[in-house]
Amino acid sequence: MTTPRTRYRACAVVASLAFAAISSGAHAQDAVASFYKGRTIQLYIGYSAGGGYDAYARVLARHLGDHIPGNPVVVPQNIPGAGSLRSANYLYVIAPKDGTAIATFARGMAMQPLLDPTGTQYDGRKFTWLGSISDEVSVCAFRSDKGIATLDDMKTKSYTVGGTGPGADTDVFAVMLRNLFQLRMKIVSGYPGGNDLVLALERGEIDGRCGWSWGSIISRSKALLDEKKIDVTLQIALAKHEDLPTVPLIFDMTQDPKQIAAMRLIVARNTMARPFAAPPGIPEDRKAALRAAFDATMRDPAFLDEARRGDLEVRPVSGAAVDKIVAEIYDSPPDVIALAKAAIKDDETH
Numbered sequence: 001m002t003t004p005r006t007r008y009r010a011c012a013v014v015a016s017l018a019f020a021a022i023s024s025g026a027h028a029q030d031a032v033a034s035f036y037k038g039r040t041i042q043l044y045i046g047y048s049a050g051g052g053y054d055a056y057a058r059v060l061a062r063h064l065g066d067h068i069p070g071n072p073v074v075v076p077q078n079i080p081g082a083g084s085l086r087s088a089n090y091l092y093v094i095a096p097k098d099g100t101a102i103a104t105f106a107r108g109m110a111m112q113p114l115l116d117p118t119g120t121q122y123d124g125r126k127f128t129w130l131g132s133i134s135d136e137v138s139v140c141a142f143r144s145d146k147g148i149a150t151l152d153d154m155k156t157k158s159y160t161v162g163g164t165g166p167g168a169d170t171d172v173f174a175v176m177l178r179n180l181f182q183l184r185m186k187i188v189s190g191y192p193g194g195n196d197l198v199l200a201l202e203r204g205e206i207d208g209r210c211g212w213s214w215g216s217i218i219s220r221s222k223a224l225l226d227e228k229k230i231d232v233t234l235q236i237a238l239a240k241h242e243d244l245p246t247v248p249l250i251f252d253m254t255q256d257p258k259q260i261a262a263m264r265l266i267v268a269r270n271t272m273a274r275p276f277a278a279p280p281g282i283p284e285d286r287k288a289a290l291r292a293a294f295d296a297t298m299r300d301p302a303f304l305d306e307a308r309r310g311d312l313e314v315r316p317v318s319g320a321a322v323d324k325i326v327a328e329i330y331d332s333p334p335d336v337i338a339l340a341k342a343a344i345k346d347d348e349t350h
Contacts (some may be wrong), residue, residue, distance in 0.1 A: 029069055032289045036070030039100060043076045043276075044091060046084025046105035047164070051194030052216030054078065056133050056274045056312055057104045063303040067293035072100075080192040083165025084109060085119055092122035097279045099286035102130065104276050107269040110326045112167040115266070115341050119166070125330055128278035128287050129322040130294040133307075134315045136215060136273025137241040138169055140177075140234040142208030143201060149231040151248045154183060162197045162206040163189035163349065169211030169269070170197065173236050175346045176266055177210060177250075180259060185210075187349040195220070201230075210234070213273065214241055219311035237270050262339040265332050272322045291319045 041064075045057045054076075061074040079087050084105035095101035110124035140161075142148040148159055154177075163171035171189055178185045188206055191197050194213075198221055200206050208230075217225060224230045235241060235249045250267065251260055278290060297303050298316040307314045317325075332340075 029289075032285050033069035035099070035286065036068055036072040036289075039070070039072045041065065041068075041072050041074045041099075042095075042101050043074050044087045044095070044101065044103035045076055045078045046080060046087030046103065046109075047078065048080045048193035048196060049078055050220075051196075052213050052220060053084070053104055053106075053274070054193065054195075055216075055219060055310060057276075059303065059306050059310060059312060060133065060276065060297065062306070063297050063300055064293055067296040067300070069289055081165070082119065083163070083168030083171060083189075085112070085165060085167050088112075089119075089121045091277065091279055092127065095279050097281045099278065099282045099290060102276055102278045102290070104274065106164075106168045107132075107136070107273050107275055108167050108169055108172055108266075110272070110275070110322075111266075111269060111329050114330055114337065115172075115344055116166060124326050125323075126280040128280060128282055128290070129319040129326070130276045130278060130290055131298070131319045132272040132276070132317040132322060133274040133298070134215060134313045135317060136213055136270045136313075137235055137237040137239075137244070138173060138211045138270060139214055139217070139232050139236065139244070139247070140173075140208060140210040141212055141217070141230045141232045143204070144229055144231050146207045148208060148233065151233055151253070154185075154233055155181065158184040158186075159207040160186045160188055161208050161210050162191055162200050163187050163211075164191050164193060164197065165189055166346070169213075169236075170194075170209060171211070171346065171349065172266065172344050173211035175349065176263070176343045177234075178348075179343050179345065180263070181253060187346075189349045198224075211236065214243065215273070215313040218243075218313075222311070236267055238264065238267060258336070258339055261333075261336045262343055265329060265336055265340045266344065268325065268329055271325055272317055275322060294319065 043061050047053045061076045065072050065074045087103050088105045088109040091103040113120040161174050174187050235247050
């Protein structure tokens with residue numbers, strides 16, 4: 001039989017447990033704030049200044065610290081190289097693992113050790129993923145004076161596209177298309193970043209670019225569209241962008257189920273289009289604080305307003321969701337992984 005005394009004791013136990021949980025949470029918050037107060041977080045950007053990854057990172061850097069206990073200053077630093085492989089390796093191997101280093105690099109870098117481990121020094125599943133500012137649709141686009149205005153033109157004509165290095169969308173998607181569909185496509189790689197590719201396109205050094213973020217075109221190169229200087233011929237994504245209803249999707253190119261499965265594995269990276277990560281092994285309380293701060297920044301009116309003024313799409317993906325995407329890709333069937341690896345094996349890029 002329940003008596004007033006036993007009910008009182010039960011309530012006291014519940015209240016005590018709740019108080020302990022609150023106290024524990026407050027203590028963790030205080031510990032994180034104490035660590036970050038007066039400190040600097042270095043944000044490494046895997047590309048040169050002026051491109052899409054750089055633009056997203058710099059806007060994030062101006063607001064992220066407002067949501068981290070202790071309000072550290074977030075300082076962006078460009079360390080381009082090898083299609084952002086340099087920054088991914090640096091974050092994983094060299095950067096401090098105390099929560100004072102984060103980075104952004106090509107969305108495909110998470111999967112690079114699985115598909116082409118050359119030069120990689122990390123396991124994509126072990127990064128501390130904070131989240132992605134957006135999902136993404138990539139496209140192939142060409143100078144309008146080159147006569148490559150449709151998918152049929154891509155299939156029948158010869159042309160040159162530019163790339164930033166192995167593992168970057170610009171190279172991986174172009175090689176995949178060339179290998180799977182026998183396109184007469186030459187790839188000139190090694191440009192430091194997306195802005196450099198745009199300049200190369202404008203100078204006529206290259207005819208076009210595959211793996212060009214639609215968001216980057218809108219935010220950084222919209223004049224090329226408005227002045228009809230480029231033609232968009234193909235979408236490389238799991239689904240079409242609402243802005244491009246008549247532009248073919250990559251899966252329209254084949255009905256072979258194995259090719260489709262391999263392409264889905266390769267293209268799934270666009271679901272985490274603007275990823276940010278910390279090294280593996282940072283303290284759990286700081287990991288939780290950084291993830292919470294990233295999510296809070298994605299809802300911050302000041303951040304959203306600045307992103308809107310810069311024409312930067314914000315369609316956030318949480319750190320936990322990025323963990324899930326990466327894990328699912330690494331768990332793909334061996335035959336699909338083998339076909340995907342063969343599809344992006346590059347023996348011709350210069």
